Amino acid sequence: MIKTKRRLIKEDKNNQEINNTSVITLGCAKNLVDSERFSGLLRKNGIEIIPNPEEAESLIINTCGFIKAAKEENINVILQAAELRRKNKYKKLIVTGCLAERYNAELKQQIKHVDYFLGVNSDERILKILMGDRKYELTGERMLYTPSHFAYMKISEGCDQKCSFCAIPLMRGKHVSEPIEKLVEEAKSLAAQGVKELIIIAQDSTYYGLDLYKKRALPELLEQLVEVEGIEWIRIQYAYPRKFPMEIMEMMAKHPKICNYIDIPLQHASDKILRSMRRGVKRQEMEDLLLSFREKIDNLAIRSTFIVGYPGETEEDLAELLDFINTVQLDRVGVFTYSQEENTGAHILGDSLSQEVKDERRGQVMLLQQEISLKKNTAKIGSTLKVLIDEVLADKSIGRTEHDSLDVDNIVIFEGETNLKVGEFVEAKIIDAGEYELYAEVFEI
Secondary structure (H helix, E strand, C coil): CCCCCCCCCCCCCCCCCCCEEEEEECCCHHHHHHHHHHHHHHHHCCCEECCCHHHCCEEEEEECCCCHHHHHHHHHHHHHHHHHHHCCCCCEEEEEEHHHHHCHHHHHHHCCCCCEECCCCCHHHHHHHHHCCCCCCCCCCCCCCCCCCEEEEECEECCCCCCCCCCHHHHHCCCEECCHHHHHHHHHHHHHCCCCEEEEECCCHHHCCHHHHCCCCHHHHHHHHCCCCCCCEEEECCCCCCCCCCHHHHHHHHCCCEEEEEECCCECCCHHHHHHHCCCCCHHHHHHHHHHHHHHCCCCEEEEEEEECCCCCCHHHHHHHHHHHHHHCCCEEEEEECCCCCCCCCHHHCCCCCHHHHHHHHHHHHHHHHHHHHHHHHCCCCCEEEEEEEEECCCEEEEECCCCCCCCCCEEEEECCCCCCCCCEEEEEEEEECCCEEEEEECCC
């Protein structure tokens, strides 16, 4: 737990009428969906959501407790808000989410001028705190904090995997799937708001359905989501490699709406490290799986993430990871340095490698991937690709192909093009390429 030196302040429990609130969301897209859902619930029941925290009567901070750097950032945000609450800037200050779930007792002890520390899945409690009993049920409505042309769809909560480095199950609990019919209604509601791209997320998206339907039911969910009018792209993220349901690839081949894209965090490639991580797969199994993906789907983009600096990782283990990445030629790669988390399986192993060594190893992996990415991007020069426009600036427009998720993957840049509209699809001719970007002009027949 991050220690604080802030003076303890007596907690104010007065019950004042609350007409509006602001929401600060920290952490991942799954947290963002949580904020969108409870914001939709609050708004439907008469609480106005104010974009600027400085103008709001109350404040909700939805926290992340994943790794040390995130926890430190979250603590600083909470302390700043607590100081404003002490000065009666807010009538209520609520801290919710993963950090509040994991360190509830410690936070209450160290930061007193917060009215409520709540854990995850606290929508009803937030509503009751701010306005008492609910007036209206929520039927799929969300208040989008993303631009209206795309939205994340969280299909399940929690995780049943036992990865030794991960604290998610400690905060989010066991895997719980949302019913298919509920998700379809949510997709229809999102489409009615102008959403064209659904980004499927979960702690483990390929585990979806095992609790409800006694089988991996992501293919069945996809079969229904592609029927939702207005949704043009469906993107799959956070797939787990062990027992991957290949029916997903069959659905991808069958339905053009499902992007030729799969995000499948592999974490490492040394069998020794994979075994210690409790990933349940070996390097050869991962290579075979990726090969089967490409045999099923032409023009497939595969994204993965890896962890370097895990306890006991040697130079030989790193070399094996580099060899794996060079062999499989992934399209997109993200790399994290290991963060030791208490109460996880790997905590007992210690944290023997310095941050300097971890950063250097991360740099080696990213340098190799930059070379691979540049080669793949250069090969696209002269081709024509469908692009979804995300941003229009004063001197250019920026978008993505079906092979790229927001913020973590490549972008397509239209230099000098300012007449495009956010949320529209255009045909783009690729005229140049960089390591992480394509340069294009609008293709006119």
